[in-house]
Amino acid sequence: QGYFARGIEQRLMESGRLSGLPQRNWRAAARAGSLLSLSLCWLERGEKESPRAMDELFRQTVRTG
Numbered sequence: 461q462g463y464f465a466r467g468i469e470q471r472l473m474e475s476g477r478l479s480g481l482p483q484r485n486w487r488a489a490a491r492a493g494s495l496l497s498l499s500l501c502w503l504e505r506g507e508k509e510s511p512r513a514m515d516e517l518f519r520q521t522v523r524t525g
Contacts, residue, residue, distance in 0.1 A: 468493035494521070 469490035481489060495518055502514050509517075 466490070468497075494518075 469486055472486065472489060472493075498514065498518055498521075502509065
């Protein structure tokens with residue numbers, strides 16, 4: 461997820477969509493995109509893990525960067 465977040469952050473910077481957002485918030489915007497990516501992956505795989513397990517995975521990913 462860190463890989464996805466960095467890629468999303470890079471694409472957002474290149475697109476200019478972050479220009480109105482303070483730089484310190486760019487990572488948060490990328491993490492939100494990372495959550496979306498994780499959620500879509502979970503849905504596409506047939507929701508084999510519980511929502512609680514996916515929530516914990518995302519929180520753990522955000523905490524460890």
